[in-house]
Amino acid sequence: MFVSSSPVGRFRFPAAVALTAGVLLSVSACGSIDPLASGGSSDAPSDTIVVGSAGFAESEIIAEIYAQALEAQGVTVSKQLNIGQRDVYLAALQDGSIDLIPEYSGNLLQYYAADSTARSSDEVFDALSSALPDGFRVLERAAAEDKDSYNVTAEFAEKHTLNTLSDLANLDETFVVAGNPELAERPYGPRGLTDVYGVKANLMTFSPINDSGGPLTVSALIDGTVQVADIFSTTPAIAENKFVTLADPKNLILPQNVLPLINSDSASDLVVKTLNNVSAQLTTEDLIDLNARNQGDEKAAPAALAQDWLTEKGLLSS
Template identity: 65%
Template sequence: MFTSRRGRFAAGIIAAGAVLSLAACGSGDPLEPADEASGSSETITVGSAGFAESEIIAEIYAQALEANGVTVEFAGQIGQRDVYIQALEDGSIDLIPDYSGNLLQFFDEESEAKSSDEVFAALPDALPEGFEVLDQSPAEDKDSYNVTQEFSEENGVTSLADLADLDVPLIVGGNPELNERPYGPQGLTDVYGVDAANISFVPISDSGGPLTTGALLDGTVNIADIFSTTPSIKDNGFVTLEDPENMILPQNVLPLINSDKASDTVRDVLNTVSAELTTEDLIELNSRNQGDEKASPEALATDWLADKDLF
């Protein structure tokens, strides 16, 4: 059975001008040389974005690498994409789980890629020099626009295409950066013809978490951007609006890494993990983390790796 060998300690990391905290970790006997203790002299800093699912996946990456002799430092809950991209650029982190479509649009808003394969194929040319992605997984977690069952029934809304004819003001809730994204309020206007004057935006900084859920339930917003694997969608009977024009691109989970750290060992380990990670896995992991169990990302990663028995 897989067990984590990491010890944790406090450290500091500066990214995007903000002081961030990280938990760092190492494996093996500190009295031995690194290449003898771990089977490898590689060291890699694994980061996660500022939400639980990213941290769970990052823990899976970190523990899988450790199980294969790679010394790992861990920097959890760094922030949103703007922040962790700068952390990759300045070398504060080397590796982070990301989502294919949003990553592509971050660097190339004009890309016409639509399918999962097209998005993945477009990424190498879109990424800055020194960055690359490894194999994408079947697991997908994408932004999704959700309304309450009551709102859906009262207004006849089941699709983003229905919003243009909506008689009531549209109050959108989501992470602050959603307001600047191609699939944000401007996308609703450009792609689905919603009158911009009929849309207002409420920034909620919890990545579709309990604050966003609460705002949708209490009417502070009437449409909320919530990640599609979030348990609260099913738990509250929210209606996820269809996206017939594919405004929100496919979002397969994949490792984003500094090329200098993408050794054969790192590639093989992470590609093995990606081949096994599914959307159903993400839903189960998120449910255990956010539900009554409140399982930690580290424990969930250990359980997932033990269950898959990959290494």
């Protein structure tokens, strides 16, 4: 997705990060109003659900879906969107500045339990539910996923018979892997390709491109500057350019199901039922379509996309 941040929020910091002046400055740098400028709890009434989002478009779209679905059921909603990366919005959830935010199961688990051995979607969800701090709760996960994925051009895949990450171990020539700078140190980065799939480290070079699998990464893959690129799986450019996403049968990259993360005190029966109904219908294909409409020629706004999706799914009627 062609944004400055990513679904992972993919930097890990202690969960109880205080909202220091430096953190507040990082929020302001997101280019939106500073939702935490009041320095703590939200100004919303106590019976209002404050819905937040991370600092990228897909998170904002899902947050709008959550907010509008709740409003359709008579829940009073306030929105604090485009907050920033995970350390910032989890601190906001901790101090009550927001009550609810879309999250991604695998990376949220790694934030709280970096050494977890969970690998399947069910294992990750169960481990996450246990790893969350007191006062936090995750609701039902959607089938929809947005995760890191390793991609090659169709020509490169055909030339080297590449279908899975295991096939990269058969390469006998040097090749370049591109991704956000932090990928170099991630367990699912180049080191993971070697440790889990036996990819030859001496043939693999890492090229940092800081656009979260966006246009610079896509261009580098197309023109052959890099041969393998980490691109988030719901990015429309994958299909548009007929890239081949290499399968990950050993779950080097954890499942990343979309799910609501909520303050337990805000999880009334009505809120839980409404958000679970959203998750029951949200698919990966939906995310790809929503992102394409947002990033493509239409440039549809997140609020409009949310309304269209909820109407299509029949979730706007009381």
